[in-house]
Amino acid sequence: ETGVTQTPRHLVMGMTNKKSLKCEQHLGHNAMYWYKQSAKKPLELMFVYSLEERVENNSVPSRFSPECPNSSHLFLHLHTLQPEDSALYLCASSQGQAGSYEQYFGPGTRLTVT
Amino acid sequence: GQNIDQPTEMTATEGAIVQINCTYQTSGFNGLFWYQQHAGEAPTFLSYNVLDGLEEKGRFSSFLSRSKGYSYLLLKELQMKDSASYLCAVRDLNAGNNRKLIWGLGTSLAVNP
Numbered sequence: 001e002t003g004v005t006q007t008p009r010h011l012v013m014g015m016t017n018k019k020s021l022k023c024e025q026h027l028g029h030n031a032m033y034w035y036k037q038s039a040k041k042p043l044e045l046m047f048v049y050s051l052e053e054r055v056e057n058n059s060v061p062s063r064f065s066p067e068c069p070n071s072s073h074l075f076l077h078l079h080t081l082q083p084e085d086s087a088l089y090l091c092a093s094s095q096g097q098a099g100s101y102e103q104y105f106g107p108g109t110r111l112t113v114t
Numbered sequence: 115g116q117n118i119d120q121p122t123e124m125t126a127t128e129g130a131i132v133q134i135n136c137t138y139q140t141s142g143f144n145g146l147f148w149y150q151q152h153a154g155e156a157p158t159f160l161s162y163n164v165l166d167g168l169e170e171k172g173r174f175s176s177f178l179s180r181s182k183g184y185s186y187l188l189l190k191e192l193q194m195k196d197s198a199s200y201l202c203a204v205r206d207l208n209a210g211n212n213r214k215l216i217w218g219l220g221t222s223l224a225v226n227p
Contacts, residue, residue, distance in 0.1 A: 004156070040219070041219070042118070042216075042217040042218060042219050042220075043157075043201070043203075043215075043217040045214055045215070048214075056214065090156065090157070100145060100162045100164065102147060102159040102162060103159070103215075104159070105156035105157045105158070106156055107155060107156045108156060
């Protein structure tokens with residue numbers, strides 16, 4: 001149990017659907033992250049929130065829309081996705097954003113876009 | 115730019131020792147992390163190095179040489195449960211901001227009986 005939960009664990013959606021991924025951390029951390037993990041590629045950082053403020057957006061297409069209503073919850077809203085968006089989406093949190101603060105990851109949502 | 119290299123796959127025998135190497139090229143190095151990821155599971159933190167030398171934590175040790183842009187993860191007394199992917203990640207102060215880690219592709223380790 002890492003203290004970071006994600007739902008759903010698996011999601012299959014059509015290209016015209018709208019869905020949301022949810023992440024919750026129970027560790028009292030103040031930074032949260034969305035990553036995309038695809039086969040044969042390194043982890044790709046998508047968004048970073050620090051104290052509920054978005055501090056990084058790595059040129060992610062607008063069909064991915066993050067939301068951080070409080071320091072414990074993070075959402076990723078999905079709409080009009082493409083098949084190449086199929087991947088494992090990982091949420092992570094950390095106590096701080098610098099130095100030795102390690103990131104704690106959730107189990108991920110395996111997304112398949114049909 | 116930034117670049118991290120680690121072997122794609124390694125195999126070892128239960129009870130043996132294995133060393134997983136990671137080389138990196140960054141302009142603003144500020145720490146290196148090792149994570150373990152079992153298939154279908156979340157990456158979990160193993161170690162952090164920011165100064166040169168060896169950090170030991172039980173059966174796992176991590177070494178860093180900043181001048182060589184080199185780190186290794188040493189796993190002793192291998193167990194079957196150590197079969198996993200091992201990810202090297204570097205914090206680069208020049209990669210946008212120091213919240214961002216640059217990740218390697220990971221090394222898939224198979225431990226055989």
